Amino acid sequence: MDSNIPTTAGQDPAGAAPARVGTVVWGLIVLALAALIIVAQLGIVTLNGTYVLIGLMIGAGVALVAGGLLSARKRDNDPMKRKS
Numbered sequence: 001m002d003s004n005i006p007t008t009a010g011q012d013p014a015g016a017a018p019a020r021v022g023t024v025v026w027g028l029i030v031l032a033l034a035a036l037i038i039v040a041q042l043g044i045v046t047l048n049g050t051y052v053l054i055g056l057m058i059g060a061g062v063a064l065v066a067g068g069l070l071s072a073r074k075r076d077n078d079p080m081k082r083k084s
Helices: 021-042 049-077
Strands: none
Touching: 021 049
């Protein structure tokens, strides 16, 4: 028996892990910044960097809190993971 072969003990082969809220939020922030940079370079609108950063941080904070609450709610509804 070769000991270099990885085992799947303790893993759930039925499905892939869901995307984490933080990863999705940071991905959206990067996309929003890229879109704003493109819009600003095309001259369609003039942007104030401070206001853009404030808006992105407020949006990211709201998305992280909402995602965390939804994740906690989903986890609490799972009978296998319910707190006693």
